[in-house]
Amino acid sequence: MKFSVLERAFYARPTLEVAEDLLGCLLVRELPDGQQLAARIVDLEAYIGEEDSACHASKGRTPRTQVMYGPPGHAYVYLIYGLHHLLNLVTEEAGRPCGVMLRAVQPLHNEEAMRALRQVKGRNLCNGPGKLTAALAVNKDYNQWDMTLGEQLWVAPRSEPLQETIQRGPRIGIDYAEPEDREAPWRFWLAENPWRSLR
DNA sequence: CTCTCGATGTTCT
């Protein structure tokens, strides 16, 4: 199976545009043993710059947020609650700290291998931001990874036009943010897709 | 089905 690669120009656009266009695209993972896994992106959230109080970069440039200030098309992976890795894709031009966090994916290719990595039944496999990283063996070693290389971890364009309609609403789990940012409809998902995140 | 709670490590105060 050969998957093509979204190039850097795709990510170097306004974050909300990138977020919408990423829905239905394929997150592709190549394991050390050569196995390829692929899953459709069905649920995600945008985090938009220092002025977005929900964005990690709202605290400014730190060792942790450094990668968001770098060029687009790189991965921002961090550990949350000491347990779960979350995967973001850096967007917009270098110097502007923005990104998209992946919340849920739908297994498309080699689901058995994902189940081997994460032993659960049903849609529990990857319908949450911490679940999908486990199912695809993504951890903080992939922080700053260049997603345009087309090796180990990358995103491929939609294999066919979107059938589902796109829905949007407020982001999840950001109670600490300012009300206007908490309410901003910067989460996008595919309507009625059973693989989307539960919350 | 719902709710509550504990786990665990990094970051920032």
Add this chain to the structure above:
DNA sequence: GAACATCGAGAGG
């Protein structure tokens, strides 16, 4: 020392 872009187990309805 608190907070954290979460998850799963266990209790109860």
